[in-house]
Amino acid sequence: MLKIGITGGIGVGKSVVCHMFALLGIPVYDADTRAKWVMHYDEALKQELTEAFGMESYTIDGELNRAYLAKSAFHDPGKLALLNSIVHPHVAKDFTDWVAANSGAPYIVKEAALMYESEAWRQMDEIIAVFAPMDIRIKRLLQRDTHRTQQDIEAIIGKQLKEEEKMARAQHIVYNDDKQLLIPQVLKLHEQFLTKA
Structure with missing residues (x-):
């Protein structure tokens, strides 16, 4: 295809x-929207984000703490690169699955x-x-x-x-x-x- x-x-x-x-x-696959979905529902990714950025990455209710992650990563090039290196492979897999569907x-x-x-x-x-x-x-x-x-x-x-x-x-x-x-x-x-x- x-x-x-x-x-x-x-x-x-x-x-x-x-x-x-x-x-x-x-x-149409919207990578930004799907990345947010994957960050919210992919248990392996949630575990990796929590290990890299701390328990504050998710709220007590299990919601992605976007404000915390943004504050933690977006002003530090090293942490932003780490965040991307964790998230992008999971989004790439989600895209592969979506293409098959x-x-x-x-x-x-x-x-x-x-x-x-x-x-x-x-x-x-x-x-x-x-x-x-x-x-x-x-x-x-x-x-x-x-x-x-x-x-x-x-x-x-x-x-x-x-x-x-x-x-x-x-x-x-x-x-x-x-x-x-x-x-x-x-x-x-x-x-x-x-x-x-």
Whole structure:
């Protein structure tokens, strides 16, 4: 089965593009959402996180303590790398199981902001990079994530792989720059993937 990865920095519109593929009947795996699910329900992962980051990683009720993990890891590159090294293999296995469950589809799409950073691109046949200019991204994110400041957004963007590198490594680019229409770009890719599949 053809496996298509969709990546791009925060605020470029990956989810919008993925929603279009879903409307065309293509199964879409949202790596961020699935990672949260796996972190909550995968007992082996829960054990590894607790051993690495302490009992506070989960609440008394067994809920993932996202605030605690974020505070523990996101400002320390070493701890963030440790967190990713624990979580990513479990999400990769979850993706493999999900692909098997969707084996009847002509192709599948995996959305992942950290497609290259997590090495998930190695599981894909082709990659689509979604691109939007920085000013548009910041404007969108300030409207969407009202709890974040512009400085918060710029800090997140600063930690992600540069857009130029994502675009250079991808086989396809979708421009979500408020100038080019998204639907024709997605439909063209859909036809290409159906032909290859």
